[in-house]
Amino acid sequence: MPYSNVEQIPIIINEIKKYKPKSILDVGCGIGLYGTLIRIFLELYDDGEGFLQRLLNREWQIKLDAIEGFAPYLEFISPWTYDHVWNADVFDVFSKLSSKEYDMVIAIAILEHLEKDKGVHFLNEIKRISHVAIVSVPSLWGPQVVPANPLENHRSHWTKKDFEEQGFSHFLPSSRSTIAVYGGFPAERSYFMKTFQCVRDFVYEKLFFWKL
Numbered sequence: 675m676p677y678s679n680v681e682q683i684p685i686i687i688n689e690i691k692k693y694k695p696k697s698i699l700d701v702g703c704g705i706g707l708y709g710t711l712i713r714i715f716l717e718l719y720d721d722g723e724g725f726l727q728r729l730l731n732r733e734w735q736i737k738l739d740a741i742e743g744f745a746p747y748l749e750f751i752s753p754w755t756y757d758h759v760w761n762a763d764v765f766d767v768f769s770k771l772s773s774k775e776y777d778m779v780i781a782i783a784i785l786e787h788l789e790k791d792k793g794v795h796f797l798n799e800i801k802r803i804s805h806v807a808i809v810s811v812p813s814l815w816g817p818q819v820v821p822a823n824p825l826e827n828h829r830s831h832w833t834k835k836d837f838e839e840q841g842f843s844h845f846l847p848s849s850r851s852t853i854a855v856y857g858g859f860p861a862e863r864s865y866f867m868k869t870f871q872c873v874r875d876f877v878y879e880k881l882f883f884w885k886l
Contacts, residue, residue, distance in 0.1 A: 678707055678782055682810060682851045686782065687711050689846055689855065693806055695777035696736055701764060701800065702784035703740035706751035712738060713755055729754070739776075741767050744823050765792075768799040778857075779804040786811050790830045797840045797856075806857030809837070813852050 690698070690712060700709050717734060718725040727733065732754055740759045742748060748761060760767045779800040785793050800807045811832045820826035834845060837854035846853035 679812075679850055682782075682848050682853060683707075683711070685846050685848055685853060686780070686808060686810065687715055689808060689853075690778065690780070691716060693778060693858075695806070697776045697778070698736060698738050699771075699776045699779045699804065700738070700740040700756070701779060701781040702787075703742050703747075703751070703756070703759065705747050706740070706755045708780060708782055709738055709740055709755040710752055712736070737776075743825050746823075764796070765799070768803065771803045773802055774805055776804045778806045778808065780808045782808075782810045783812065783851075785809055785832055786815060786828050786830055787825060788829055793830055793832070794840065797842075801841065801856055804857065806855065807842075808853065808855050809842070810848075810851050810853045813848070813850055 686708070698712060700706075700712075703709055713734070713736075717736060718729060721728060734757070738756050740751075740756045741764050742751075742759060742761055743763060745761050748759065751759065781796075781800060785796060788796055797807075797809070800809070815828065815831040818826065818828040832852065834852055834854070837845075837852070840856075842854035842856045844855040846855065
């Protein structure tokens with residue numbers, strides 16, 4: 675569907691905020707729900723004095739692009755949400771993107787619309803073009819056929835094990851979705867990881883010289 679179940683929206687938006695990405699690709703953006711929320715909560719919400727000027731002048735600090743294969747959805751996307759939207763086959767767009775071109779790729783309720791082999795290829799591509807990838811699929815999978823838009827048909831079911839086999843190691847708590855994360859540490863945790871690494875290296879160094 676071109677939107678999202680309400681339960682996972684704050685979970686995903688809060689996870690995106692943790693990484694403080696400067697460039698995001700929204701794959702299968704639908705009517706632009708997550709793009710709009712990213713603009714609001716990552717760029718406007720915490721800027722009490724400058725939000726209006728930034729909004730009116732579209733002075734964005736985040737590069738936010740999208741891919742949407744179903745052209746009729748595009749007219750429902752707010753004109754200030756994305757910097758660029760490709761109305762094209764997702765794999766055609768991927769082939770034109772460089773390795774690690776985006777800080778983050780999000781693919782919300784997209785993977786279940788691909789055959790399994792294409793889904794694996796899809797995951798490999800979003801891992802290639804991003805530092806962090808967030809993918810969400812419904813936990814309870816069932817048949818879905820939308821004659822007016824075959825891109826919305828359900829074609830595959832994905833589990834936590836499937837994502838783990840593709841290198842996704844972090845999962846967000848959700849009762850209705852499997853939300854898998856691939857890639858680096860959130861910005862708010864990077865300080866602690868760097869501190870831990872420094873302490874670990876210090877201890878290793880002291881132990882090494884003590885043995886000498």
